[in-house]
Amino acid sequence: MNTDKPLSQRKLQALQTREKLLTAGQETFLSNGFQKTTISQIIKKAQTGYGTAYVYFRNKDELFIYLMEELMNKFYTIAELPFEPITHEEARSLIRNQVQQFLQLSIKEKAMMTVIQEAKGISPSVQEKWSNIRERFISRITIDVQYAQAANLAKKSLNPHLVARGWFYANEMFMWELVHNENHYSIDDVIKNMTQMYVEGLYH
Structure with missing residues (x-):
């Protein structure tokens, strides 16, 4: 009832x-x-x-932070997609899908993302919130790396926290380049090379 x-x-x-x-x-x-x-x-x-x-x-900063969090939750939904690969190829497919969705969403939401980029450079509270959002993504990626290591798919000699941090920063860089039309490569080439670099560097 x-x-x-x-x-x-x-x-x-x-x-x-x-x-x-x-x-x-x-x-x-x-x-x-x-x-x-x-x-x-x-x-x-x-x-x-x-x-x-x-x-x-x-103030406007507080209102903007709420709007920013709402948008970032769309990105976080992608980060939280189930990640339990059994094989190397399955892992590659899942990672490629995540990169593709992440970057495509960046382009779709480029108007608001442009304002976020501006706000980060002006408002300390927005910058602090962005740092918190970044750490949330890194923590989620760390879980996926640890899963792959436990499943004997990824190299156990690598620090999962450092791998996750580097992986997020790479995605973030391409995200901002796409938002500002500063990337001179096709999004398909970016996705292909990002995925290959990550998988070949981390996985056996």
């Missing part, structure tokens, strides 16, 4: 107000960039009162 109680009118209004602020925030950040966006612009676009808005977000 479903025992969930319906939300009260007050709570429903609160959720709607918060959602309006987030929607207005995203639209304003995408339109103006991070630096030129102000919390006043967001509040005006959301058509909410100042006092009400500050109940949910203290």
